[in-house]
Amino acid sequence: MKLHEFQAKDVLRRFAVAVPEGRVAANATEAVAAFEGLGGGTAVVKAQIHAGGRGKAGGIRLVRSAAEASAAAEAILGKPLVTPQTGPAGRIVRRVLVEKGCEIARELYAGIVVDRARARPVVMACAEGGVEIEEIAAKRPDAIRREWMSPRSGLRSFQARNLAFGLGLEGRPALSVARLLEALGRAFLELDLSLAEVNPLVLTRAGEALALDAKISLDGNALFRHADLAGLRDVEEEDPKEVEASRHDLSYVALDGSIGCMVNGAGLAMATMDALLLHGGRPANFLDVGGSATRERVAAAFRILLGDPNVRAVLVNIFGGIVRCDTLAEGVVQAAREVGLRIPLVVRLEGTNVERGREVLGSSGLGLEPASTMDEAAAKVCAAAAKPR
Numbered sequence: 487m488k489l490h491e492f493q494a495k496d497v498l499r500r501f502a503v504a505v506p507e508g509r510v511a512a513n514a515t516e517a518v519a520a521f522e523g524l525g526g527g528t529a530v531v532k533a534q535i536h537a538g539g540r541g542k543a544g545g546i547r548l549v550r551s552a553a554e555a556s557a558a559a560e561a562i563l564g565k566p567l568v569t570p571q572t573g574p575a576g577r578i579v580r581r582v583l584v585e586k587g588c589e590i591a592r593e594l595y596a597g598i599v600v601d602r603a604r605a606r607p608v609v610m611a612c613a614e615g616g617v618e619i620e621e622i623a624a625k626r627p628d629a630i631r632r633e634w635m636s637p638r639s640g641l642r643s644f645q646a647r648n649l650a651f652g653l654g655l656e657g658r659p660a661l662s663v664a665r666l667l668e669a670l671g672r673a674f675l676e677l678d679l680s681l682a683e684v685n686p687l688v689l690t691r692a693g694e695a696l697a698l699d700a701k702i703s704l705d706g707n708a709l710f711r712h713a714d715l716a717g718l719r720d721v722e723e724e725d726p727k728e729v730e731a732s733r734h735d736l737s738y739v740a741l742d743g744s745i746g747c748m749v750n751g752a753g754l755a756m757a758t759m760d761a762l763l764l765h766g767g768r769p770a771n772f773l774d775v776g777g778s779a780t781r782e783r784v785a786a787a788f789r790i791l792l793g794d795p796n797v798r799a800v801l802v803n804i805f806g807g808i809v810r811c812d813t814l815a816e817g818v819v820q821a822a823r824e825v826g827l828r829i830p831l832v833v834r835l836e837g838t839n840v841e842r843g844r845e846v847l848g849s850s851g852l853g854l855e856p857a858s859t860m861d862e863a864a865a866k867v868c869a870a871a872a873k874p875r
Contacts, residue, residue: 487704490534492583493718494700497677501669503684505697508585510534517559518552520584526551528587531558535577536723538618538701539569545579548587555584577723588696593686594653595619596667598674601634607674609633609641609667611649615686641671658693666695677715678708727771727790734786736775743768744871746791746800748784748818750775750809758803761860767868770797775814784817785824792825799830799871801863806837813839815846822852830855830870834863 489497495505509520521529533545540546545567547558559582566576593615601608611631612622622629631652633645646664655663666687674682681703688698709716721729731738737752745767749755752774759769771794775787791800804814815835822831834857835843847854855870857863 487706487709487716487719488536488723489702489704489715489718490536490581490720490723491532491700492534492581494702495697497702497715498670498673498697498700501673501676503666503669503673503697503700504694505700506585506588508583511559511582511584512580513563514556514559517555517582517584521549521552521555524584524586529555530585530587531555531562532583532585533562533567533579534581534583535567535572535579536720537567537569537571537577539571540567543567543569545569558582559584580722588688588698589691590688590698591691591693592659592689593698594663594689595685596663596670596687597681597683597685598635598670598679599681604634606634606637607671609635609645609649609671611653611663611667613653615688619685635671635675637675640675641668643668646671655689659689659695662693662695663687663689666697677712678705679703680705727793731773731787731790734783736773736783736787736790738774738787738790739772740794741769741771742796743770744796744798745867746770746773746794746797748773748775748787748791748800748802748804750804750806750814754803754805758801758860758864761864762801762868765864765868767864767871770794775809782817784814785821788818788821789825792821792827792829797829798875799832799867801867802831802833802835803860803863804833804835804837804843806835806840806843810839811835811837811843812846815843819846819850819852822850827852830867832857832863832867832870834858834860 492510511517511520529549531547531549533540549555549558562579562582567579568576595612595615597610598607631649633649635641646667650660650663670682683701684697686698688696725740727740728738745762747758747769749758755772755774762769775784831854833854855866857866
């Protein structure tokens with residue numbers, strides 16, 4: 487689950503991470519009040535969406551008066567902001583963060599993610615902040631300093647200092663950056679985060695480290711331990727299909743292909759997508775109905791698939807172990823009838839009660855295409871999706 491910048495900064499304040507003073511506004515009047523509440527001077531009006539690249543897209547504006555703050559809010563709020571991370575449709579801006587300006591001496595980068603190869607979080611720091619860290623990682627990986635922290639003890643003080651010194655810092659700036667990194671590490675572990683990023687991490691002219699921007703993602707599987715953070719979810723920033731899937735406890739991720747996939751088991755789902763790509767198709771989603779799927783959940787999953795206008799054909803690939811093939815077949819038939827299925831449907835069933843499942847599908851009158859193997863199913867659905875409508 488992603489947080490907005492203003493929410494991420496509120497969270498980091500709990501761990502004594504220094505952030506600029508700021509206030510959230512939902513309209514131009516509130517933006518003026520926020521600017522005046524900061525004491526005037528120089529401020530920044532920042533669009534609040536779940537995507538990076540806002541500055542280059544015009545979503546971050548420097549203002550020096552209440553009138554400029556009002557004009558900036560008017561120009562940003564209620565309009566789509568298109569960045570490399572939003573796709574061509576962009577995201578509607580519903581809030582802005584009005585933040586007090588600061589004197590920047592230097593911009594750095596700091597971030598923490600889970601290194602799955604080492605099974606522990608890795609803390610990264612780079613002397614080049616305010617830029618796309620992915621580009622630096624791809625072109626000049628040696629420019630990124632790394633320290634792996636223990637899931638038990640967190641980032642040790644000597645590791646934080648090593649990172650700061652590796653950025654060419656010394657004295658007060660080095661100690662200030664090291665303290666911020668330690669605090670970021672504590673937040674990462676205590677809140678079960680999957681991403682904690684400060685970009686840019688700036689040094690002021692006084693040598694103090696400040697989180698000028700912040701990005702936080704929480705591990706959804708751990709939200710039961712953080713009820714206060716779960717309440718920060720903004721479903722308006724998420725794909726409506728993914729929101730609907732979460733209501734039915736379905737594992738669903740929207741993709742950009744044309745073949746809808748309904749599979750049980752994450753491993754089989756990944757293998758199914760590989761098979762589609764092998765046959766020249768592209769999956770429109772990852773959807774795992776799980777091992778305890780009911781007929782109602784399967785029906786909901788099928789409705790979500792067919793609600794995607796990009797889907798030109800559907801592949802149901804089920805291996806019935808814990809969940810029975812006849813239960814899944816009944817859910818598919820129920821949903822297909824409800825929505826009025828008008829696109830090709832390829833079904834491959836194996837496992838518990840498979841014969842009964844095939845009977846349910848065969849007598850449904852849906853005109854589906856059966857398949858015996860995953861390879862056959864992938865070939866058939868790819869060919870069906872490639873046909874002109």
